Amino acid sequence: MDHPGVGTWLRKRRAKTPDKAALIYGEGAVMTYRQLADLSDAVSGMLLSHGVGEGDTVAYLGENSPEFLATLFGCAQIGVVFVPVNTRLAPPEILHVLADSRARALIHDRDFGDRLAPLISAVGIRTVVETDDLAVLPPLDPATAPLDVPPDHPAAVIYTSGTTGRAKGAVLTHRNLTWVALNCIIDYDVVSTDVALMISPLFHVASLGMGALPVLLKGGTIVLEKGFEPGRALSLIAEHGVTMLSGVPTTYQLLADHPDWHSTDLSTLATLTCGGSAVPTRILNAYEERGLHFSQGYGMTETSPGATSLAAAMTRSKQGSVGLPHFFTDVRIATDDGSPAASGTVGEIQIIGPNVFPGYLNLPESTAEAFTDDGWFRSGDLGYLDEDGYLFISDRLKDMIISGGENIYPAEVENLISDLDGVTGVAVIGVPDEQWGEVPWAVITVRDAAPLDLGTVRAHLDGRLARYKLPKNLVIVDELPRTASGKVRKTELRSRFARDSS
Template identity: 70%
Template sequence: MHQHGIGAWLVKRRLKSPHTVALIHGDGSTMTYGQFADATDRISAVLREWGVGRGDAVAYLGENSPEFLQVMFAAAQVGAVFVPVNTRLAAPEIAYVLADCDARVLIHDPDFAVPVVAATSTARTPHVLVTGEGAADRPGLAHLARAAAAFTDHADTTHREPAAIVYTSGTTGRPKGAVLTHGNLTWVALNCVVDYDVVSTDVALMISPLFHVASLGMGALPVILKGATMVIEKGFEPGRALAQIERHGVTMLSGVPTTYQLMADHPAWASTDLSTLTKLTCGGSAVPARILNAYEARGLSFAQGYGMTEASPGATALPATMTRVKQGSVGLPHFFTDVRITDPTGAVLPTGGVGEIEVAGPNVFPGYHGRPEATAEAFTADGWFRSGDLGHLDADGYLYISGRLKDMIISGGENIYPLELEQLLTEIDGVTSAAVIGVPDERWGEVPWAILTVREGASVDTDTVRACLDGRIARYKLPKNVVIVDELPRTASGKVRKADLRTRFGV
């Protein structure tokens, strides 16, 4: 075997740490690395029996589970490409993903049988298989894997070959499939090991969906690379998450600000033993001060970061020790990654200059599946990925995000960066989350509106918001209107879908 991709990882883990617990799931069931590797081999054998090989797409639709990871590694072992499907998609959207990647296999949880039937009626995926035992007339993955022949035929793969296609959130138009190579996934895992100090004795609680690249590339893969232990949760429920931390001595936890806020607001927060937690990471958006305060009161602090699907996804990391020193920053470039800021002409800007964030490194993808024009547009002539985000670097090289290039508001000729406003808005008492969009205005071209969610019983309106912000930012940046909503529309990664807000408010 000359497998240099992620398909070799479990083979090597079986040799190095066969008796170490790899996965804890469900009611506390455990799976060692030896058992994990053996189960994966059996699924690889099933894929081989179906003729799945190099370059074929193997799609998976399901919640977090051991089977999710087994199918991913099994696909890698036969040289196939793993395609995690967002569980929140409707049947037509699932059909689009299956057709776009030309999936040869779809493996899904039983809970998604209805949308799968509708999706595969048009996508025409040759092999559709349910996890578990299945039925007498349609055996499931577990049944077929037990009966499969021994698997020893590992594909020879290199770091340059595709390992996964991860579809972007599709906030505008059809989602694009970002092709992530074996090298991309290896290097992003190494970046996490270096910058987040992942060690073999860690116990990581996986509460974010694995179909999202942040959970997969920066959560599961570093843990497996180091031979640590992962507690897999099917979904997120704050009380259960707190209980699992105490029960299993969890040391690592990743989430988005909303995740951490819900845990801190839970009745069990004060009584839960959190003494084993040493590594908290947060992505999606900056951690509001109220959340920092709540966790610091328990002796906990956050590492933060910035990234995108196309970077597998990590681009920068802010260590917990710098959370207050560089508050508002998303950190320094990851160890094996570089970041620069450019103006509209492509010229690199000096320190402090706000421009487009560009990323380079072995974790950056080679392009979009079947989209040569979109791929060409995504890269500069010298090979840097154009993120579409605005930001600046300070004198120490720390990155600060200003917002999406397309979200920038130009009011009376002045640039307004929504993220600056959003961070201040979340500091107002009673505000639980905030999004700022530009709304057309006859006099100024466009003006900022604040779309907020607020704590039950809180009194927040346009006048109070403007009063709280007046004197802290230029007056032209003050929201001209404040709208209170029950919740903000979000992608699977927790990012606000501003296109939905623009549509809702007639922009």
Template identity: 70%
Template sequence: MRDEGIGRWLPRRRLKDPAKPALVFGDEVITYGEFADTAARLGTALRARGVAPGESVAFFGENSPHFLTVMFAASHIGAVFVPVNTRLAPPEIAHVLADSGARVVVHEPAAAERMAAAAPGVARVSADELAGIAASVAEGETPADLEPHPTDADAPAAIIYTSGTTGRAKGAVLSHRNLTWVALNTIIDYDVVSSDIALMISPLFHVASLGMGALPVLLKGATMVLEPGFEPGRALGQIARHGVTMLSGVPTTYQMMADHPEWAATDLSSLRKLTCGGSAVPERILNAYELRGLSFSQGYGMTETSPGATSLSPAMTRRKQGSVGLPHFFTDVRVRREDGRIADTGEIGEVEITGPNVFLGYHGLPEATAAAFTDDGWFRSGDLGYLDGDGYLFIADRLKDMIISGGENIYPAEVENLLSDIPGVSGVAVIGMPDEQWGEVPWAVVTMRDGKSLDTAAARAHLDGRLARFKLPKRVVVVDELPRTASGKVRKAQLRESLASTV
């Protein structure tokens, strides 16, 4: 297979389907021909601003054609794309930009002041301004300018930041090969076809929306309807208006649509594929959608696997309820015991993954990268699970204590580190507790020095502006003592069990 990077995708689509709608945004329809031309010209504009092959281009903004054209523009000139989560606090944004070595950050016009505060040392340009530069540069273009930069498939294509267990976000480096093969896995296992119309309601800065949402649709030559943010009533309206066939989300978004007053009256007959990630689909959501003749594909993965590792087909949703499915077509999964031996059927161990979708490593962190892989090259997920007799994977526990709230990943360590700075706090553990709307939310369980106190409002005030708001604890519980193992590690499972009755 000739694989010269994702920068080649749009020129090939322009050749095959120049007049076909690629992106729909509000009343704007962008064809594959227009999309390819815009990305090439934006790439030329980035090059004119001094961006060289291998350097990073960051983007800050919600879902829009700007997001995708900047990503393909970066790939067009051999640069590395760095999407920035718009929910991050200024210090978190500054870390992503500094750590990635971003040469320039492109942002939506409305984010100009926020970028000036969070990225004073990084070259900044609004997406509209960049488009103007591209238009002026276009006058002097030659056919060679519109040709993508030759790129090796194993070269970095994107750096996606994932919160680390040590409290600092780590940049997962995804190659062009990684993004190509996760798109192929999705096309095969979720049956993406060129006639699909996909509604994008989840943020593209999340690796699931990008790697398993946008890229498979564009590789296959289908059409994507972009929503700048999720609003359940509007999403239902878009399904009916555009005849949407494909929808991806998390349990919270699906529940909010089912709870909306327009749910029963909305024509959903065009929908054929629903995919859900982030956490298992609760029974109440399965029931609500099955009453409308709809069922889900579910899956499991992480940023480091671009992100798909396994998928559970709609046909097996009930028969294998609780499972995250089988390995994707071009991916393998195994479970290994603590003693290093491969686990038997039904035996719990660490889930390990290999395949062309597994990332290159953590940006600038060789020791963390080495620790993430086994001696024979499999990625260590940090999750505990088991395989049943049919090869279906079940996740038993999160070895890394990650909390998934409304599809957003929260690593307790970064919250705990900041809470520990509050005067009077002597011990802290952040745990995920069940929540009807978000699946789970973070709670902070703390011990205090004599005479000191802490409430939820004070804890949130201390963290506000330092962390994204979705990471702030929804409740603070003060206890006399945190349960610990003999080595001093907090027994978080015991904490969750002891507080279950107070939810």
């Protein structure tokens, strides 16, 4: 017998732990598992009444809220595919997600209404519902039984920027989301008494797949925040006895730098997980002084997203490593000819397991290129395994920039900068930054000393790209370093400007 779909989880929780707090949100409001399951049922009924059913897609644009999770589960239990939209995207980026996913319905926070109005008409979405209206939906008709959705049915489509500049929808199945949750429950020792503070957006696959879902599957409690404010986060940890916290290095740095850091009771914190990039030594030191230790990891949208985790006990002895493969996941290193790499030899990181996605939406060629002939996912990242099997990241083949936990693919920024009059060449690179880990810089060549500056470039990009993707600095050079085949040598640029930024 295979596992049932994600949509069954809240039905089972309603039967097993109906009065347990599932969510704490706002100014101390509590939603039990019964109430969350009932709200999810109501979402299912609303969608069915609008003719949205199995195999259709529903887009969601909104901040962290009970309605976000109720929509996810409400979709899941009737076989509808959930498409969370990054709230920081610019209108053209949102339009692409809505059109590419062929969304039949859109659920959104009221604050996004003005931004969405022209996009809705452009893609012809007929069913549009504000999240405020979900709270007053009638209960699901008992005659309308939810489906037992097969595990390989798509549960969600998460969009990740592509190396060519076109955002790609990674299809995550019910099986993927279940197994990544199980990996987390095992490797992070999630228990039903855990209280997890959720300060990262749920539209990010890490917050959803490795944050919310494992806790809800296990029957724990989530303190759900719309955004991150360090002082409030510290207060919530003490108030609710938070045991679990996840974030990126910037998150943890801002907490440790806050005036309330030393006076806040952090004694209940047991599990700190961090992804996106390595935790700087000074942050490790600050937390270890409070008796706190990190579990770091590596993954990507296509692996739902967890691939490896470094146990807190190994943070120092294996510093720089992203750990061992998750319990139900395997990792290997392949050389240029595809053969297994010896211990300590750098090659492409490849991943296999039930958490690995089946492919990209509407992109069969990209899907085929993403897998080896024997079924391993090709990450495009370079790394090596040490003699104990711990993974170390060496470089990113795709040149992705990770700024404050947000992924930035240079190609989409470069494509738009190239449209500026006078630009003859452009390379966008990640440069180290103390607060954000790294930030994008644009290095360009211009024709006839064209009068371009950072303000002009950012103004050209603003409204076309999410603001976190906009370059933080502009450097005009006489010539971009290139390989014999004409490709820009970004490694050389990163090395040069890393020194300039320090």
